[in-house]
Amino acid sequence: MTAFAYPWALLLYIPFVLLVIYAWRKPLPSIRVSTVKPFLAVSSGSRPSSFRLPFMIFTIALALLIGALARPREGSERVVIKAKGIDIMLAIDLSGSMESFDLPPGAEPGQQLFDQIKAEKVKGRLETAKQEISKFIANRPNDRIGLVGFAELAYNICPPTLDHAWLLANMTRLAPGVIGDRTNIASPIASAVSRLEKSDSKRRVMVLFTDGANNIDDRITPRQAAKLAKGSDVVIYTVGIGSSNAYVLREGFGGMRFVPLRDEFDEKLLKDIAEYSDGKYYKAYDAEGLENVMNEINRMEKTVIEQPKYIEYKEFAPMLTGMALALLLFGFLLENTVMLRVP
């Protein structure tokens, strides 16, 4: 984006234009002769080219100088020094139910939904989550973000990192059901906490996305894990994904068909986890809901440090000034050599 540091300097163009008009109209210094008739026999112009060309050159040069005064510059608003952010672990449910589709309340699945899925207008829960998480990541360039996928087990996909490109690349690879169909909520919490424990960041946050109830007995319960998190200063936001009107595409007799999903997340457990770790619980029925949730988490986890923002500017003023000076010199030389005029 190109802008001026001192745009008000451009106001000088108003008197400048008036000055140019005045200078153009002003009679040139002339030798007084008794009669101009013999001169008129040769030429009739009162503005010779020896006046016009240097005049134009000087006008352009001055216009450039005024432009330079306003300091035009191109700024890439890039923060040069990375401010120290917070650490965030994202835990994403990869259980089989994450491939189901949430429909608006009362909507029936049918051929229309099938077409929409084909056209990628309606996405499964995981795809929706990925999309919203990507946006979230893009909004937090200074935070170290890590990723844990979980189903029956927790699978550490990426430790907290600033290399968000790598993070996103890894996230897109995730697919539902690759590490089992059931849901173990304690394991990802423990895993994320152990990751965040070692972090030297001021604030450690974990966001847990799930659409199912804890249906695996691990060595610790999810509530114990939440308390563990509290002990390590990790705040857990829990996000329950899915509505009651959800369907899964199943291959059956004679092609694909929609099967209603009965499985629902354990709201009580998610609330408890959030409460134990001073976090917050959110419910996201569909893509829009998830987007709101992500925005809210983003807002709540505002990086409070006043970070100096450095904008890299490309200044054009020196170039313009150089051009103007070159033109002035050129005009001056022209006026005093080739286009010499008296008086």
Next chain:
Amino acid sequence: MLPSELIKQVRKIEIRTRRVVDEIIGGAYHSVFKGRGIEFDEVREYTPEDDIRDIDWNVTARMGTPYIKKYVEERELTVMLLVDVSASGAFGSGDKSKRERAVETAALLAFSAIRNNDKVGLMLFTDQTELYLPPRSGRTRGLRLIRELMAYEPKRRGTDLNAVLKNTMQVLHKRSVVFLISDMIDGDGFEKSLKIVNRRHDLVAVRILDPLELRWPRSVSVMVEDAETGRNVAFDGSKNAGLEKFRNFAAGMHDGIKKSCDRAKVDVIDIRCGEDYVKPLVTFFSNRKYRK
């Protein structure tokens, strides 16, 4: 110009013109403009230059060699100086402008007239009559005339020869010698006025020209402004074609003026700025002496 400076200048001009008058012009002037009455002065021996008609046969018979009667003109001529003080006089390529040259010429003529005990009048004009001093004789009149010539600030810029010539006819009834001192750049159409004045008076046009007006030197581009109309023109003085055109036009213009004077039978004295101004006058008067 300060008054004291002015007076000094006036004296200088007087001295200079008086010297010139005494040495050169005096005699010529004397014999060219013959007064109306002729008064017998003396008889002297005939020389081949003299007019045979003037031979006094009585004296010749007595002396045995031819003698002629010498006459002295009855003076009391009236000399009227019409001096152009329009803005066009401001130009001058040498150390003197056309106006200054005109003033000098006028002063010279005025002192010549005063030395001969003639009456001198002055009319300064632009496109109207700016100042009129009726003809009088005497040295004080001469000095007054010079003062006006040098210090007068014209009110207008243009030139109108018709107007001044017409005015001359109105104020000057007695037959006079009228000098029109001007650059005569006034378009055309004053020929008739010249004729009218010349019929009654002895009109002599003293044309003040600057060499640059006739032949512009090779130069860079110049801006010129018409002193009278204020019109600006750019002139490229580096091209031969342009200079040639200029020269032709200027020559044509000045020749045209000369021709209208000739047609009106008005004598023209050309005085160039930067050149001697006495010589053309002397040549003119001596030529006139032999013409008759």
